[in-house]
Amino acid sequence: MDYDVIVIGGGHAGIEASLAVSRLGFSTLMITQSLDAIGRLSCNPAIGGLSKGNIVREVDALGGEMARLIDATMIQYRTLNKRKGPAVQAPRAQADKFLYNRLAMDTLGRQANLVLFQDTVVEILVNTSGRDVSGVLTERGNRINAKAVIMTTGTFMDGRVFIGEYQASSGRLGEPAALGLGDSLRGMGFVLGRMKTGTPARVAASSLNFDLMEEQPGDSKMLPFSFGKNSIDRPSVPCFITFTNEKTHTIISKNMHRSPLYSGEIIGNGPRYCPSLEDKVVRFPDRNRHQIFVEPEGIGSQEMYLNGISTSLPEDVQEAFLRTIPGLEDVRIMRPGYAVEYDYMDPTQLYPSLETKKISGLFVAGQTNGTSGYEEAACQGLMAGINAALKLQSKDPLILSRDLAYTGVLIDDLVTLGTEEPYRMFTSRAEYRLNLRHDSADIRLVPLGYRIGLQSEEVFDRLNKKIEGIEEIKALLASRYMKSSDLDSAPEGFSRHLGKKFGQILKNPDVNIDQLSKLEPRIEEYPREWISHSELDIKYEGYIIRQMKQVERFNKMEKKRIPRDFDYDLVEGISSESREKLKKIKPCSIGQASRISGVRNSDIAVLMVMLKRSNRNEE
Amino acid sequence: MEDYIYDTDDPIVALATAWSESALAVIRTSGRGSVELFSRVFSNSRELKKSLGFTLHYGYIVDQNRKKRIDQVTAAVYRAPKSYTGQESVEIFCHGSLPGIELIITLLKDVGFREAGPGEFTMRAFLNGKMDLSQAEAVAEIVQSKSRQAHSLALNRLSGGVFDRIDTIKKKLVDLMSIIEVQLDYPDDEIGGDTAVPSDSVLHAIEELETLIDTYRVGRIFHEGVVVAFAGGTNAGKSSLFNLFLKEDRSIVSEINGTTRDYIESWISINGIPVRLFDTAGLRNADHPVELEGIRRSEEIIKNAAVVLYVIDGSVGMTDEDLKVFQEKGKGNEYMFIWNKIDESDKTVPRGVFPVSAVTGKGFSDLEKAISSGLTGLEISGSELMIDSLRQRELLERAVAALKGVKKSLANKVSLDAVALDLKDGLDALGEITGEVSSEDILNNIFSGFCVGK
Numbered sequence A: 001m002d003y004d005v006i007v008i009g010g011g012h013a014g015i016e017a018s019l020a021v022s023r024l025g026f027s028t029l030m031i032t033q034s035l036d037a038i039g040r041l042s043c044n045p046a047i048g049g050l051s052k053g054n055i056v057r058e059v060d061a062l063g064g065e066m067a068r069l070i071d072a073t074m075i076q077y078r079t080l081n082k083r084k085g086p087a088v089q090a091p092r093a094q095a096d097k098f099l100y101n102r103l104a105m106d107t108l109g110r111q112a113n114l115v116l117f118q119d120t121v122v123e124i125l126v127n128t129s130g131r132d133v134s135g136v137l138t139e140r141g142n143r144i145n146a147k148a149v150i151m152t153t154g155t156f157m158d159g160r161v162f163i164g165e166y167q168a169s170s171g172r173l174g175e176p177a178a179l180g181l182g183d184s185l186r187g188m189g190f191v192l193g194r195m196k197t198g199t200p201a202r203v204a205a206s207s208l209n210f211d212l213m214e215e216q217p218g219d220s221k222m223l224p225f226s227f228g229k230n231s232i233d234r235p236s237v238p239c240f241i242t243f244t245n246e247k248t249h250t251i252i253s254k255n256m257h258r259s260p261l262y263s264g265e266i267i268g269n270g271p272r273y274c275p276s277l278e279d280k281v282v283r284f285p286d287r288n289r290h291q292i293f294v295e296p297e298g299i300g301s302q303e304m305y306l307n308g309i310s311t312s313l314p315e316d317v318q319e320a321f322l323r324t325i326p327g328l329e330d331v332r333i334m335r336p337g338y339a340v341e342y343d344y345m346d347p348t349q350l351y352p353s354l355e356t357k358k359i360s361g362l363f364v365a366g367q368t369n370g371t372s373g374y375e376e377a378a379c380q381g382l383m384a385g386i387n388a389a390l391k392l393q394s395k396d397p398l399i400l401s402r403d404l405a406y407t408g409v410l411i412d413d414l415v416t417l418g419t420e421e422p423y424r425m426f427t428s429r430a431e432y433r434l435n436l437r438h439d440s441a442d443i444r445l446v447p448l449g450y451r452i453g454l455q456s457e458e459v460f461d462r463l464n465k466k467i468e469g470i471e472e473i474k475a476l477l478a479s480r481y482m483k484s485s486d487l488d489s490a491p492e493g494f495s496r497h498l499g500k501k502f503g504q505i506l507k508n509p510d511v512n513i514d515q516l517s518k519l520e521p522r523i524e525e526y527p528r529e530w531i532s533h534s535e536l537d538i539k540y541e542g543y544i545i546r547q548m549k550q551v552e553r554f555n556k557m558e559k560k561r562i563p564r565d566f567d568y569d570l571v572e573g574i575s576s577e578s579r580e581k582l583k584k585i586k587p588c589s590i591g592q593a594s595r596i597s598g599v600r601n602s603d604i605a606v607l608m609v610m611l612k613r614s615n616r617n618e619e
Numbered sequence B: 001m002e003d004y005i006y007d008t009d010d011p012i013v014a015l016a017t018a019w020s021e022s023a024l025a026v027i028r029t030s031g032r033g034s035v036e037l038f039s040r041v042f043s044n045s046r047e048l049k050k051s052l053g054f055t056l057h058y059g060y061i062v063d064q065n066r067k068k069r070i071d072q073v074t075a076a077v078y079r080a081p082k083s084y085t086g087q088e089s090v091e092i093f094c095h096g097s098l099p100g101i102e103l104i105i106t107l108l109k110d111v112g113f114r115e116a117g118p119g120e121f122t123m124r125a126f127l128n129g130k131m132d133l134s135q136a137e138a139v140a141e142i143v144q145s146k147s148r149q150a151h152s153l154a155l156n157r158l159s160g161g162v163f164d165r166i167d168t169i170k171k172k173l174v175d176l177m178s179i180i181e182v183q184l185d186y187p188d189d190e191i192g193g194d195t196a197v198p199s200d201s202v203l204h205a206i207e208e209l210e211t212l213i214d215t216y217r218v219g220r221i222f223h224e225g226v227v228v229a230f231a232g233g234t235n236a237g238k239s240s241l242f243n244l245f246l247k248e249d250r251s252i253v254s255e256i257n258g259t260t261r262d263y264i265e266s267w268i269s270i271n272g273i274p275v276r277l278f279d280t281a282g283l284r285n286a287d288h289p290v291e292l293e294g295i296r297r298s299e300e301i302i303k304n305a306a307v308v309l310y311v312i313d314g315s316v317g318m319t320d321e322d323l324k325v326f327q328e329k330g331k332g333n334e335y336m337f338i339w340n341k342i343d344e345s346d347k348t349v350p351r352g353v354f355p356v357s358a359v360t361g362k363g364f365s366d367l368e369k370a371i372s373s374g375l376t377g378l379e380i381s382g383s384e385l386m387i388d389s390l391r392q393r394e395l396l397e398r399a400v401a402a403l404k405g406v407k408k409s410l411a412n413k414v415s416l417d418a419v420a421l422d423l424k425d426g427l428d429a430l431g432e433i434t435g436e437v438s439s440e441d442i443l444n445n446i447f448s449g450f451c452v453g454k
């Protein structure tokens, strides 16, 4: 055996997968089409955002790399949704994309047990039984063996780029598509589909008039994504905001027939949450302007990213409509916007471990599974890496449940429901999002990272200190009363809180912890992060308790396991539609089974009865 | 939707005997803590809690909040695993009055039992090894047959009109949810600032749901039947009309004969409403003690009837007695006045009195319609809007409670993620009636209604 594990692709999924496997001690080979493109940010130069920022922190807590990469390369930081409640706040940072890509390459290059190799995989090899993966075959004819293979091909499998009438076989503008692999997978009986996504033009900063745009600075203080860091010391640069107008829209409408999206050239579904400007103009004719964020791609780079107006119109049209936009009158396009269409794997062909049901030892992660976004790719890569390693250790896979992590929600949605469009995370996809705050990702997941072996003893101890500290702060707030001697230094109106406990006072929407910690210096001795964590726990206590009750119920069903080889044909009395779906999805638990669309409650009840029966027969 | 069918040890309750008036009824409970929970509504709670399996306990069902005795019952205690389901269980033998049963079940739910799904006791019995395979297969059938026609248990008796009405409210709430979720899922600068959450639509939904909840009374009438009694002078034609109702109605449930001096009672159906129709001795002067007793009972029945059909002999015209009653009750809607024997007389019929003939049947169907609309306060048609199951009412009440939470949170400027939690509860409750709202539905709504995304 040449390697324990081969990772195909060096995108955000591939990075996490290869690091996880090699860090867990397995000899790992990453094969990717271009070593220079490792960790490239194909689209917007930013990491994090609502729910995505939470995912980055989950990846960090489990022992992944993404948070550290962005912490070291950010050029602007913001906490989003500060006013809308803790469950939906999240960090987001602009990245210096050249630095990011460079750091990713270096990190992988320095990793023990990990070998990087430039080539293109054209075929997945299996053993004679046809059921176990045995390695890969590359374009240049290299046949490499491994016990497990993790496929993270992103937008490259049979990728096709579109710019107006121009088309080329390509996974990202300027990079060749990976051909052949898709056919090999289809030949093995996998179901593949087409999806589409797009990106806006990059334009030269020197050609823009920033005076006509609104400046959007970052937060004054940069905060780290990684739980291992306390502060960030990086330069912060602003973004800018401008708007399209009716002239822009007229040009687009007139040239719509030249868009591959509307001429029928592209068949794959695109993401509705991230529509192209063409889509926006067609679908929302009443809007007379659309917002554009002008974002730097890196310090020292001329390239500016025009966030909000992804397009695949011809280049002359792109230039014409851009020039109608305030500040862009003399714009020079450096790279045009484009759409890319690519093969993805129907993710219902995977177990929640991200291993394919058909071929043992073959794992799939990232955009190949029908998702989009760096963070979505990274968390899958990490989980695929962990589960490949656990498999080689003959251990049970690690499956994060929906109440534990956005990562768990994402994977469960994919493998249970599949997806018709590129899947992006939203907080509303998580039914227990109060539990999934970004600031609690370490509490939720570090213990797991430690158990698996991706987190050190030191990190684990640090977490336990934090948990104790938070308990101490809460105990302090629960016992401390508002005294009349406090009134001098208390804000106006606090006299109505006299005699009440601090914990109680904090529950008022208009009271914050800073007001209280001024009165009680012992609070201020704790790290800022712990204090605000305690504050949220207290403010949301009632809601959290309610959520916990729901979670308890949810978990009961998740714990009722269904064996992988369970024979649904032996279950009498369920509808044939349900039976087919159950056979396809092979749910791991009654809980998962009940989430499959179209499987009825009554069928689940019958299934439970039959499961019990087969268990009893075995006993 | 809550996965209540699959939860296998939480405490459940259901009426084990048929849902109809009878001498005795059995209410069954099962699940973790059943004895303790039941003891909270039982007068003899201390003895009950300590009791062994297979023991009987006599006492009262007590409504602790209102400090009121509801019913005198016998409770049988079963300790796990020796019971039908293999779980701790209490069976309650109570009186078979429908309102009483309903009240007991409501009290049990208040202390923590939930209503069992179809076949759920049997399923538990199987899961706990209390049943053999062939019996277990029967479970599948029970569970199947009941839920095949419906999204949920609550749907079983839902008319199309109610479904649409709830669904319309639900759609409005989904819109509301989308307005909230879009703000939670996208940062301010991407959606051009805040969209105000229209708290009007919350108020509106609460109002509409409360209106629906109010129809429950009407729904119950449909369910349990109402008492309708004849009154009027001797020979006015009460018995003839009574017989006409019986003849017209093919769904007679039972017929209980009293003495002629007493009353006769029968279950009939008037436009789908179950009615307990009483023919009484009538109001007249009498001195025979037996007759006096009959009249006293008649008066009792008339007093308790939901609707009194007062018959006037049209061939005679209004007597002094008739006039007296007419003046007293003519304005209210409890009494309906009937002018009988129009075949025999051409006297002008006073306003507000129904002309009929018990002999020819003339005017009879108009009379029926008038009675049924009088009973419900609504025009009755095939798809009338009303809810008639306790479960539906409870779900609607749950939705209203959740929406009131939303209203309060919005007023107190609680952050939107917390508001969303209440709104989701409300949607889930309605979803249990008309079908679940998934997060995908909300996202679809967002993408079609808002231009979002960089």
Ligand SMILES: Cc1cc2nc3c(=O)[nH]c(=O)nc-3n(C[C@H](O)[C@H](O)[C@H](O)COP(=O)(O)OP(=O)(O)OC[C@H]3O[C@@H](n4cnc5c(N)ncnc54)[C@H](O)[C@@H]3O)c2cc1C
Residues within 6 Å of the ligand: A008, A009, A010, A011, A012, A013, A014, A031, A032, A033, A034, A037, A038, A040, A041, A042, A043, A044, A119, A120, A121, A122, A152, A153, A154, A155, A156, A157, A171, A172, A178, A179, A181, A197, A198, A199, A274, A338, A339, A340, A365, A366, A367, A368, A371, A372, A373, A374, A377, A424
């Ligand atoms: C044009 C475009 C627009 C996008 N728009 C958005 C957007 O609007 N919103 C958003 O959230 N995300 C967007 N993204 C997606 C985001 O870039 C991806 O989700 C993310 O990069 C996926 O990571 P990944 O690791 O799965 O794949 P990628 O980052 O695509 O990496 C795949 C890697 O695998 C290599 N590879 C592929 N096949 C083979 C093979 N057979 N052999 C060897 N190596 C191989 C490739 O060379 C590449 O390095 C866009 C991407 C593109 C290209």
Ligand SMILES: Nc1nc2c(ncn2[C@@H]2O[C@H](COP(=O)(O)OP(=O)(O)O)[C@@H](O)[C@H]2O)c(=O)[nH]1
Residues within 6 Å of the ligand: B232, B233, B234, B235, B236, B237, B238, B239, B240, B241, B282, B340, B341, B342, B343, B344, B356, B357, B358, B359, B360
């Ligand atoms: N012509 C005619 N006779 C009627 C009608 N209704 C009742 N009668 C007669 O009136 C008499 C008294 O009727 P009955 O129903 O016993 O009256 P009750 O004492 O009010 O119950 C009987 O002889 C009936 O046949 C009617 O509509 N038309």
Ligand SMILES: [Mg+2]
Residues within 6 Å of the ligand: B235, B238, B239, B280, B281
């Ligand atoms: Mg009579």
